[in-house]
Amino acid sequence: MDHFKADDKVAKLIHANHYLLPVINRFGIRLGFKDKTVAQVCTEKNIDSNFFLAIINTYTNEDYFPEQDLLKFSPELLIDYLRKTHRYYFEYFFPEVEHRLNKVLNSCQGNCGDLQLINTFYQKYKVELTKHLEEEENRVFPYILALTGCLRTGGQMPEQFSNYYIQSREPEHTMVDQKIYDLKNILIKYLEANYDDNLCNTFLFAIFQFERDLVDHARIEDKILVPKVVEIEKMVRHG
Numbered sequence: 001m002d003h004f005k006a007d008d009k010v011a012k013l014i015h016a017n018h019y020l021l022p023v024i025n026r027f028g029i030r031l032g033f034k035d036k037t038v039a040q041v042c043t044e045k046n047i048d049s050n051f052f053l054a055i056i057n058t059y060t061n062e063d064y065f066p067e068q069d070l071l072k073f074s075p076e077l078l079i080d081y082l083r084k085t086h087r088y089y090f091e092y093f094f095p096e097v098e099h100r101l102n103k104v105l106n107s108c109q110g111n112c113g114d115l116q117l118i119n120t121f122y123q124k125y126k127v128e129l130t131k132h133l134e135e136e137e138n139r140v141f142p143y144i145l146a147l148t149g150c151l152r153t154g155g156q157m158p159e160q161f162s163n164y165y166i167q168s169r170e171p172e173h174t175m176v177d178q179k180i181y182d183l184k185n186i187l188i189k190y191l192e193a194n195y196d197d198n199l200c201n202t203f204l205f206a207i208f209q210f211e212r213d214l215v216d217h218a219r220i221e222d223k224i225l226v227p228k229v230v231e232i233e234k235m236v237r238h239g
């Protein structure tokens with residue numbers, strides 16, 4: 001697939017991949033694009049259009065991963081985007097998935113033990129993912145921002161981050177990615193047919209979308225943010 005460029009119309013992006021809607025919302029871009037191009041909208045919203053294009057192309061095409069381009073952007077810009085994505089999970093995805101799951105549970109007739117197990121699996125997954133996101137919000141991102149500040153001012157790292165290094169602290173993504181795949185797989189392979197088909201499909205569609213968003217998010221953290229921070233660690237007096 002060809003990747004999107006600055007002179008493409010934003011409406012074209014959405015026709016080509018409507019899953020981009022929440023991604024562009026994180027940049028403050030909302031429906032009603034008229035015939036505006038990416039470059040025009042980015043100028044209006046004061047967004048770095050190269051960063052915007054790197055993110056939407058990464059999200060649209062798994063084979064497109066402009067590591068060299070993305071490495072040019074500041075950690076602050078990346079963290080701002082990642083934080084908005086976390087907020088989207090907390091404020092939209094968790095409630096939406098639960099709403100859809102409850103509808104499936106309420107549609108169940110007869111023995112609903114397997115659906116209850118899926119509910120328990122989901123609740124455990126939510127606790128684990130929340131822990132992961134909170135660790136990033138409360139420790140990893142503040143550390144990176146402090147480190148970037150020191151790089152700029154030539155200062156020394158605050159006491160609370162002494163002996164703290166990104167590679168030992170950025171939490172593992174494999175587990176959170178694997179568990180959401182397992183949840184999908186249990187539904188697809190083992191669900192007893194005593195629920196409403198359409199409600200269950202709607203729930204499953206939400207999980208597919210959530211998984212896709214999470215994998216993309218983790219890829220940006222692992223392949224862009226972490227290597228960038230490792231480079232900065234070498235330049236800042238630390239530990």
Ligand SMILES: [Fe+2]
Nearest residue numbers: 082133136221
């Ligand atoms: Fe994250």
Ligand SMILES: [Fe+2]
Nearest residue numbers: 136173218221
């Ligand atoms: Fe993460």
